[in-house]
Amino acid sequence: MKYIVILCDGMADEPLEELGERTPLEAARTENMDSLAEISEIGMVRTVPEGMAPGSDTANLSVIGYDPRKYYTGRSPLEALSIGADMAPDDVSFRCNLVTLSEEEDRYEDRHVLDHSSGEISTEEAAELVRALSEGLKREGYEFYVGTSYRHLLIQKSGKVTELTAPHDILTKRIGDYLPKDEVLREMMVKSYDILKDHPVNAKRRAEGKNPANSAWFWGAGTRPALMSFEKKNGVKGAMISAVDLLKGIAVGAGMDNIIVEGANGGLDTNYAGKAKAAVKALTEDGYDFVYVHIEAPDEMGHQGSYRDKITAIERIDERIVGPVRAGLENAGTDFRMLILPDHPTPVRVRTHTADPVPYLLYDSRKKAEGRKTYSEKTGAETGIFEEQGSRLLDHLLSEQS
DSSP states (O other): OEEEEEEETTBBOOOBGGGTSBOHHHHSOOHHHHHHHTTSEEEEEOOSOTTSOOOHHHHHHHHTTOOHHHHOOOHHHHHHHHHTOOOOTTOEEEEEEEEEEOOSOSSGGGOBEEETTTTTOOHHHHHHHHHHHHHHTOOTTEEEEEEETTEEEEEETTOOOOOOOOGGGSBTSBGGGGSOSSHHHHHHHHHHHHHHTTOHHHHHHHHTTOOOOOEEEEEEEEOOOOOOOHHHHHSSOEEEEOSSHHHHHHHHHHTOEEOOOTTOOSSTTOOHHHHHHHHHHHHHTSOOSEEEEEEOHHHHHHHTTOHHHHHHHHHHHIIIIIHHHHHHHHHTTOOEEEEEEOSSBOOTTTTSOOOOOEEEEEEETTSOOOOOSSOSHHHHHHTOOEESSGGGHHHHHTTTOO
16 A cells, blocks of 8 residues: 655635635636545644644644644754754754845835745755855854755754744735844844845846845744654655755654655746656655655745636646546556645735645545545535544554555
8 A cells, every 4th residue: 555645735725706705726627636536535634733833844744643742843943954954952943034025115124025935036046145145144153054945044053942923924014023032133134135135146136027035034943853753653664755945854854755856846837747757656666655745836826925826836736746646556556545635724815824724635546435526625624524633634544554
């Protein structure tokens, strides 16, 4: 028996007037998910425990089977694992976003977050900017690390975890009320604007009509995590397919292998087909029992407030991942159980995460279940099946090992 999770980051949403009171998932053409829905278990799951912040960190830990209340130590340390940053037990890691702030105001505090991702800046461009920050903000005990796209890291030796605000939670808002109380972090952010605003990379981006990455933004602080081995915990050999350092870091911490797919970038134009092909190969040729395929695109489109692009992302997942993975495993004669779900909602109306339960679809290739005609937030709620503790859903997926 083989097992696969297709994690559609931020896919769940709210009914929108522009879509005739349908959600983007309901409005999207999802022939493959819907054909599975008719013969699959459909239900709802709470991936974010009550009282915890609704992030991709806590939610994905839940889906992979790790209770965030026990294992979560912060988002950035998980990303640090991915890029191989060496952390001592008392070190603190911070996510360093490259963001776009408004530029017409005189004071840094009066600026607004326009784009938490700087137009999904390329990793090559971002690396130049992070190197400029590393040189211009050089300070003993602090070190920058290059990540992917707009997502990077700052590690403080012998640091202290402090409460910080995620930039995607305050889009269009004045930043003065959300800056770090820590004087060093605050000073570094203010100085980062002076370093980045006229950098040649940003001059070129402005000329091309792209958002400049004109400030660093620190958030997601935490200390080094300690996850139990996924294989020892579950008795299956697992692999991760994701473009995002957070998910790669969870895999490293859990002793899972990361499968790198060329062209996978965490954006709307990621290599969907390449992820599907890699997943099938991992399960049918490379000796893996479990594969976790993570697709970031719906979440990013939710943050951007674009229901059209979010629908496009969902349709591409359905056409280029769900369909080919099912066909590939069936053609190989492999028995498999497939779990499809978001980690959390990212409603386009609010442009940030919420902690509401999400719909899941669980398909078993050996037997049909009594499902629904479509897979959506509405049909998930209609069945009455509800898992309160998200970290138990993986046990349900793996419950029929053979």
